[in-house]
Structures are given as structure tokens and as C-alpha cells.
Amino acid sequence: MKIWVPMDSAAKALGADEVADAIAAQVGPDVRIIRNGSRGMVWLEPLVEIDRGDGRVAYGPVTLDDVAALLDGTLESLGRVEDIPFFARQTRLTFARCGVIDPLDLDDYAAHGGLAGLRRAIGMDSAAIVAEVTASGLRGRGGAGFPTGIKWKTVAEAVADQKYIVCNADEGDSGTFADRMIMEGDPFTLIEGMAIAGLGVGATRGYVYLRSEYPDAIRVMEAAVRIARQRGMLGADVLGSGQAFDMEIRTGAGAYVCGEETSLLNSLEGKRGTVRAKPPLPALEGFLGKPTVVNNVISLATVPVIFEKGAQHYADFGLGRSRGTVTLQIAGNVARGGLFETAFGMSLGEVVNEIGGGTRSGRPVKAVQVGGPLGAYMPVSKFDTPMGYEDFDAAGGLIGHAGLVVFDDTADMLQMARFAMEFCAVESCGKCTPCRIGAVRGVETIDRIAAGDAGAADLLTDLCETMKDGSLCALGGFTPYPVMSALTQFPDDFATRREAAE
């Protein structure tokens, strides 16, 4: 008998360790307990799977009191994970192995399609590797949506004695946890993606800049890198290819702005994490001034499946110029929260109401913030917007890292706008005046609106314009998205106070 109990940190935060300990104390030595990643259905965590010889059967959420019934077979099961509607509707490419395998078992990884992509890439030259990524249509999943192949091509064509692959794992956006989940649940896929990137652009060294708020992900990634090195997946001779690639895990230090690629590079170099002006592009002058690919975790973790199944297979999914799958993270006040990987194109309303099941509180949905703290608050009237980069842009929003935070009708959008400005003030690196000072003034201006100053809304609009135009990076430049969307889409939350004060 085999029993899977996730070691994903969300599952642990809901009691998975205690459940695993209780199971271990009650079963014999013939039972193998595997600590897997999460299947992504967070509302069912801890989700335990048992294989009694006829396939994996799921149970969840399992509490300590359930363990005896779980083991004697009397606990009601959820059936196969693959048959649970939330899971059955997904297209799992990037997350195909997450929650299925033992995250630190390289043989298990290889048995489920792992390393096939890297082996194929080893047989290709640099130009062919870059062309494959370009043909897949993969765009940066960190938020900006820049075509990954073009970035790689720039680095590949740069001439330098040293090039780098830097993985941006500083996933600081509220509502996002896809990076954390894949690093905890399938770390070798990120390592494989970075190795392919290294071969593609001629980089022999890589770094994962991983936020300190994710101690479990740091532990798993460090262990995976050690194993990959021992087994020859990393090192001077990657899988016997004669080509070198090795990598390290670096820990961030709690600065949100370091998720911006140039801040991240400064931080990695040991400097203050202030934003750099572009040009020069990091692709030409990045880490330590050398040509550097900076890609998000999900972008790099998607590379292996593109090489395993072919660029066309990946590009066949999607909508318009948004190709492949998007790893939606359904979060906040939602009945069925979790990770939902699907082809681009599903509407926002479908995701929130059909997949997510509406609010956890049972009250009506008021707003959904898409794309993290710098994303717009989308009202229910925009629920027909398809999940796609261009479609969200046209609707006055952004997909960002594809996190969705659902709010019910108790949310006070003026307070959410104020929080956006406050957050920007706390996290501003200080380089650009509109962001550094504007965010502080923004908080004050919203307080004036709350106090009934009718003219302050125009001032806030003007301030947001200045921040948008006068900031180097998305922190100052995009904070106006949540602020202005709250102001324009939910005017009642701003007006009632004004009228009440009059």
C-alpha cells in the first residue's frame, strides 16, 4: 500500500504534517508514505491519496480525527483526483507531475516524462533551441508577458565570456502561489528548464532568486539542486552532453520590489534592490554586467514540456497571441481555491463562479483583483473578459502572474485603493520620485476623499497619471491600476462618504 500526503506548504499550513505523523504511527512497515506536492485543490487539503493496489483514491480534507477511518477504509473518498471536476477540467502541461510524484525522486521524475525535454535539447544546437521556444509562443509568466524566445535570442547572440540564467522566484504578489507550488511539488522541472535555457543561450551558470517568505520552497529547491548535481543533471557535463551548467539557490530578504528583474539583479549582486533604467537590457548587461536571461519560475518550468512534446503541441492551446496554458491561481474569498491550469481563453466569470464556486462566505462577489497588488479590481460587469494578455489589457486590467483574489460585497474598495498606495509606499525602492513620494501622497489623498473632500478624487487621478508616466518599473507604474479601477468601477465606495460628510 502506498499513501501520499502532501508536503506542500499550503497543505502543511492546514495540518498535513500532523496527519502524516498520525498515519505513520498507525501503519506497518509494508506501507510506503510519500510526501508529494499538492494537486492544487487547496480547499481539499490536506488531500491524502491511497493506492491499495487498484489505483490512487483521494480523501480530503483529512483531519487528525479522520485518520483511523482513512486507514480502515471507512472514510468517504473523493474518488480519483483525475475525476474531481475542478481537476478534470484542467489542461496540465507545466503542472503535469505536480502532486503526482515524489518531488525529490529523480527516477520518479524521469518515469513521468522528466528529462526527456533536456535530452532532446542536448541534441539541438543553440539556434534550434531558441527557435523551438519562439515557436511555442511562450510569453513571460511573471507578469509582463514578454516573448521568451525573443529574450533568449538576444542573450544567445550576445558575445561574452560568461552568461547567466536567473530565475525570478520572488513571487511576492498576493493571490499567487504557482511558483511556490511547482518549486515544492516538482523542483526538477525548474532545474531542467534552466539547464535547457543554459544550453540554448550559452550560459553555464544559473541562480534562483527565491523569496525568504517561502522557507519550504527554499529547502526543497536546495535539496533538488544537490541531487541533480550528484546525478549529473547539473555540473561540468550535463547528462553526458559535454556541456556545463550549474546553479545555486539564493534567498531574498523581504523586498517586494526585487520581483522586478533589474532590482532582482542588483539584489543578487549584493546591492540595494533599486531599479535600473533600461537600456541596457538585462539580456545584454544583466547579472554582474553580463548577458542574462531573467525568467519567471513558471516560464522556465514550462520549457521542459515544450521540448518533451514539441513547440507545436504547446502552441496549439490558447487564444490569439496568448499561447499555451495559463496557471490560474484562484484565491481570496472563494469557495474552491487553488491552482487551475488551463488554455488561455476561459472567461473571468467562468473561473470565479464555475471553477471557484463563488465566494467562501456565500455572499455575492463584488470584485476580483487579477494580477497581484498591481492588478486592477475587475467588477462583475467585466466577467466576460477572456483570460488572455491582450483581452485583459483591452478591459483596463492585466493578467500579471495570473492570480485572482476574490472579494465579497463586504469589501470596501476605498480601503483597498488606500492599501495599494500604502503598500507601494512601504515597498518603493525610492529611485523614482513619483513612486517614492507619490505613494505617500496617494494615501493622504484617499484619506481626504474618505473625509469628504470632493475635489480630492481629481487630484488622485492626476497623481496616478504622474506615477504611471514617471516610474521606471511596475511598482510605481502599475499601482494606479488597483487605485483607479477601484475609483472608477466602484464609485459608490468613494461617493457615499463624500455625501455622508456633506
Place this chain on the structure above:
Amino acid sequence: MLDQAPAPDDIRDLVSPLLTLEGPLLPMLHAIQAEWGHVPQAAVPVLADLLNLGVAEVHGVISFYHDFRKEPAGRHMLKICRAEACQSVGGNAMAQRMLDRLGVDWHGTTRDGGVTVEPVYCLGMCACGPAVMLDGRVIGRIDDARLDRLMTQVGA
């Protein structure tokens, strides 16, 4: 975790093996904080000397990052997520109630040195908020009663 400032030689011994890294300053600061619970003032000239930086540059780096503490924290560290996903499920009210109970503001330490409360912007528990981290252990879908019990367990 020692309360008194470490000797410069101890700091130097701790971080010197990291000199071979590319961009060694953050790993050094993490190592120092892991050892002594904060980054003491005495570390600044040592790091400046080792890395051939000005003391102002080293100070500037330390003060930029939320993680690095100038003085030791309380015996227990409670980090409460303040980000939007936790706010959407009542995180603000829960946080304020706990700050009131402990009699501290954000970043504050209780008078007996028992608990330090820090805000954190996202623990990646966005589908199971509100979330807190107590001494490195993350707890999801927490409510007032459970947080009270945890605080009682650590004597606060």
C-alpha cells in the same frame, strides 16, 4: 541566539567562507542574522573591509531589506500576512485584534520580550487565508480562537 554583540573576529570567521560566491553580501547578511538573530552594528565595518565597500554602502544594503533586523527580535516571531488575499477573508480585523491583545503595533515586541509581530506581504497561502507564520511555521485558514490558543502556548 546571543543577545550581546558578537566580536568582529567571530563575524569574520562566519562569513569568510562565502567570499567565493558571486554577489556574496546577501548570503553573508543572512548567515549573520541566522547566527545572532539580527545584524549587529559591529558587522558593518567587518563586511565593508572584506568586500572592499564603504561602510555607508553596507549600511545602505542592510537598511534596504525588511528581513534584516538591527536588534534581536522577541523570543517568538509572529508574522501576520497583510496582503489582499488575506484581507478578503477577514485578515485585517484578526490582525488588529491580535495587535491590541499583545499591546503592540506592527514591528513591535511585547514588553516582556516574548513576541515580536511583523507584517508580511504574502506567504503564498492565498487560497487558504488568513495566514500567519509563527516561528517559521505557517498556519492557514486561521481564526481568532486558534491564534489566541497559539499565543497562549507561547506565553503571550
